[in-house]
Amino acid sequence: MERGEYLVVMGLCLLITLPLELLLGARVWRRPRRLLVAMVPLVVAYSIWDIAMIAGGSWSYSDEKLTGILLPFEMPLEELVFFVVVPICGLLTLEAVGNVLTALGRLRAGEPVGRVLRDLPHGGGPRPAPAASTGEKVA
């Protein structure tokens, strides 16, 4: 259990940011292709940096608190997880904050609280009326 401690910390980060997706409509997890496109260059760049720093002896990891699973170039599995999880937490925060700001703007514009709160889990902006999509086909 203790050897999984780093992974547990990363899991907790995912857990506490999940409400940003579910309740504040961050729509990060729900856009996997866009997420992949954004994340790949970052993960590659920061992994290279990490590998270089490990090789140069700038930092190392506790043998007792990590699984010991090593990826190519001696990078601990946990580091790869870190470079995926932490940026995603950042993106969830960015989108959630944007949605809350949008919702506050709508409230200030005098929209009913109930409607604004109802739209929040779907992305903050007013939801397109269901009639709009069918209306397109008619036109």
Next chain:
Amino acid sequence: MGIYTLTALVSVVVVLAIELLWLRTGILRTWRYWLAMAIVMGFQVPVDGWLTKLSDPLVLYNEADMTGIRAPWDIPVEDFAFGFGMVTLAMVLWVHAGRREERRAGAAPGTAGPRQEQRA
């Protein structure tokens, strides 16, 4: 001062250059970016603090490669530059990827796809 101090500072400069000179998403001029960044840096303290606590560390640093300044708790100050650069890069790449998707969807109006995009 050491290689970690230097590369952490360079990473921030490179990320800012990517945004300001290349991708130009304009995210640095939005409230949501700075508010989100403040929240992220706030949460970095407990998470990073746990990883770097000297009493029982998960990550061990070579003090010769950094300033040696650790605050709050035992977090190396360099970690904040690291985190700021990394999360900023993620946000810039994310917004950029969204714009590209939007443009592609706009260029091909016949294709069905996720059209709904957030505003900045």
